[in-house]
Amino acid sequence: MASAAATRPRREPLTQDRIAKTSLELIDDIGLEEFSTRRLGAALGCEAMAIYNHFASKDALLDAVVDKLIKDVSVPPMGEGWQSRVRGFARSYRALAHAHPKAFPLLATRRFRTRARNLVDQIISALLEEGFEARSAASLFRILANYCNGAILDELSGTFPGATEDHPSIKRVQAFLSPEHYDEIFDRGLSLIIDGFESKS
Amino acid sequence: MASAAATRPRREPLTQDRIAKTSLELIDDIGLEEFSTRRLGAALGCEAMAIYNHFASKDALLDAVVDKLIKDVSVPPMGEGWQSRVRGFARSYRALAHAHPKAFPLLATRRFRTRARNLVDQIISALLEEGFEARSAASLFRILANYCNGAILDELSGTFPGATEDHPSIKRVQAFLSPEHYDEIFDRGLSLIIDGFESKS
């Protein structure tokens, strides 16, 4: 009578979705460097090779992880002006990075395959909708995205190591380079970009 | 009589400098992904393990490569105004990235160990020298560096894949996202930052 339960494997069946979900959790936990198909297999309760029945390669799997990651980022709807939509997007993108610091670098690497492209389309669509010409929309998108990625990767890569006597100028400004100023500096850079486009486009 | 020449190894002796130099050449050639101690050994004419007599780890070796890479970047001297010094630095940093596209990501990763910190000190020193307060200097440095790193990493990571019908807005602005506009867009972002600090600091 216990045979049916005993016969089937003790774990839920493998699916693309479950594998991607577990991958993201594992990356959040141990980091990209340590993440391997063998450790993923251990986390899933199967052999590493079983994964290749659901994904063509580790690379394809990581694309699926990016999809999971980006799912919740979106561009605010029309109504409050383009500045606040741009700001809203930038902040939610940065919030995602802080929620998944170890997985975020994946996004910077493979930003245009996968669902990330839908997000790009959303942002550009919003800019066009707000009246930007194609040329300005492209410039603003690039400058904004590049600034966000650079700032976020920097914030994630650890705090500035203490300055020594060899670096007197770093020492003088060091207090303002610490994490407690990250929010303020990120917003200031964002404002610079937004204000610059406001007066010139 | 040929014994002295025949006895010593046919290659120049290994030194930290020669290993780092060959590493950079090899990375420029085959990329970071393919770069391994074994392939480096082959390029040097020795076994991979010989490298560990000169560097404690591959990681330490990569730090030395970063030092080699950054050697030629510097901040223009005083005299032409801070805007043009900042611009000059940003352009030479970007030029380095285009000269070593496959090695550049190393810099973004390990920017503050190694000699890269001297460069940071130079920039901040220039800003202080030009009259910025510590707080403004720190903000401007961060915003500038983050923008440069984001923009450069983006430029290096390949062109935007062609838009499909699923991405109508990307399609509309696509022409302006191509590499022939990279220079112009990079400079525009740079100006945004510089002008923003000009009017407010």
Place this chain on the structure above:
DNA sequence: ACCTGAACACCGTTCAAGT
């Protein structure tokens, strides 16, 4: 159809042994 075991061609790194 899905999973496993064994194997292949790689890694970075250690260490005893050679010169």
Place this chain on the structure above:
DNA sequence: ACCTGAACACCGTTCAAGT
């Protein structure tokens, strides 16, 4: 002092074999 050979504990991936 510097280099090598063999080995260890890992990788991603393939493939024949199992159910």
